[in-house]
Amino acid sequence: MGTIWLTDEQQRAWRAYLGMQARLTAELNRQLQAESGLSLSDYDVLVKLTDAAGGRLRPYELQRALEWEQSRLSHHLGRMQRRGLVARQDCDDDGRGSYIVVTDAGRDAIASAAPGHVNTVRRLFFDHLDAEQVRVVEQLANGVLAALDTAERPAASG
Amino acid sequence: MGTIWLTDEQQRAWRAYLGMQARLTAELNRQLQAESGLSLSDYDVLVKLTDAAGGRLRPYELQRALEWEQSRLSHHLGRMQRRGLVARQDCDDDGRGSYIVVTDAGRDAIASAAPGHVNTVRRLFFDHLDAEQVRVVEQLANGVLAALDTAERPAASG
DNA sequence: CCAAGTTACATGACACGTCATCTACCAGCA
DNA sequence: TGCTGGTAGATGACGTGTCATGTAACTTGG
Numbered sequence: 449m450g451t452i453w454l455t456d457e458q459q460r461a462w463r464a465y466l467g468m469q470a471r472l473t474a475e476l477n478r479q480l481q482a483e484s485g486l487s488l489s490d491y492d493v494l495v496k497l498t499d500a501a502g503g504r505l506r507p508y509e510l511q512r513a514l515e516w517e518q519s520r521l522s523h524h525l526g527r528m529q530r531r532g533l534v535a536r537q538d539c540d541d542d543g544r545g546s547y548i549v550v551t552d553a554g555r556d557a558i559a560s561a562a563p564g565h566v567n568t569v570r571r572l573f574f575d576h577l578d579a580e581q582v583r584v585v586e587q588l589a590n591g592v593l594a595a596l597d598t599a600e601r602p603a604a605s606g
Numbered sequence: 607m608g609t610i611w612l613t614d615e616q617q618r619a620w621r622a623y624l625g626m627q628a629r630l631t632a633e634l635n636r637q638l639q640a641e642s643g644l645s646l647s648d649y650d651v652l653v654k655l656t657d658a659a660g661g662r663l664r665p666y667e668l669q670r671a672l673e674w675e676q677s678r679l680s681h682h683l684g685r686m687q688r689r690g691l692v693a694r695q696d697c698d699d700d701g702r703g704s705y706i707v708v709t710d711a712g713r714d715a716i717a718s719a720a721p722g723h724v725n726t727v728r729r730l731f732f733d734h735l736d737a738e739q740v741r742v743v744e745q746l747a748n749g750v751l752a753a754l755d756t757a758e759r760p761a762a763s764g
Numbered sequence: 765c766c767a768a769g770t771t772a773c774a775t776g777a778c779a780c781g782t783c784a785t786c787t788a789c790c791a792g793c794a
Numbered sequence: 795t796g797c798t799g800g801t802a803g804a805t806g807a808c809g810t811g812t813c814a815t816g817t818a819a820c821t822t823g824g
Binding site: 451452453454457458460461462464465467468469470471472473475515562563566567569570572573574575576577579580581582583584585586587588589590591592593594595596 | 627
Binding site for chain 2: 779780781782783784787788789790
């Protein structure tokens with residue numbers, strides 16, 4: 449029988465969301481790329497690494513922190529290593545793995561990129577939201593995320 | 607002088623938004639791909655084409671409707687043509703251009719993809735929002751979009 | 765202690781998006 | 795008629811993301 453479509457309000461909201469998402473991501477990437485030569489992905493990786501003790505993490509730790517697919521991370525770390533942003537150290541505990549370490553160049557890159565990026569986030573996004581809207585974004589996004597979590601890792605029955 | 611960072615509320619909202627955005631897009635793409643062999647981009651193109659009179663549009667019309675970069679559209683149409691989802695017709699009015707037409711295969715593809723996709727959008731997103739949140743999403747997204755528009759196409763001075 | 769399963773990570777193939785650049789055509793003007 | 799500029803669109807190079815698969819090292823029951 450008939451498919452249930454979206455209501456008019458939902459359609460308008462969905463279109464607006466998709467539009468914002470696409471344009472905003474593109475703009476943020478463009479600004480970051482132009483001002484610092486980093487991509488948003490590079491930025492996220494470097495944030496996690498510089499936050500970590502010793503500036504290094506195992507790839508699987510990075511993977512969980514970033515919620516990336518494993519092969520994406522592997523490819524991306526390879527590229528970042530080629531560009532000198534990160535390096536690898538052998539892992540004595542576990543012969544399969546390695547540590548990923550931020551290099552000095554990596555630290556420099558993110559230190560110089562961060563202020564401009566944060567400014568852009570504020571200029572393009574938060575400057576146009578009031579306090580209530582900020583709260584709604586957080587709650588709504590966390591709600592959707594929670595649903596995605598339970599949908600992907602279904603609770604054990606019983 | 608000190609860089610102005612984000613407030614705690616803004617940081618939490620931003621992280622939540624980024625997480626939701628990434629996971630949601632990935633899931634929507636995965637579902638669409640698995641159930642119909644289309645990507646979200648294919649879907650958007652086919653929606654615009656089937657909405658148009660005669661099921662055909664000039665590439666530049668598609669470009670404006672989708673708000674895509676020109677080369678992205680060009681590459682994407684090439685791939686969709688290779689897969690038989692769209693075809694090209696000569697444009698008599700303008701020797702430079704052509705019309706992009708949905709093929710029967712394209713119509714079949716989107717007709718079979720749409721119900722499942724809409725269902726997934728509702729299941730993963732709207733089922734977790736109340737009416738007020740839906741309104742906020744629309745308003746907020748449109749506000750950010752408007753700002754992006756004026757930022758990119760600065761008004762003529764005077 | 766060893767075979768079987770599991771975990772950590774890499775890799776090749778291929779779709780996708782951006783940038784820079786190129787070609788062909790159209791429109792206005794001398 | 796030819797020149798100049800703008801518009802429609804394609805293309806190659808290159809970075810990125812996904813899927814499927816491979817491999818080596820760890821772990822665990824017997």
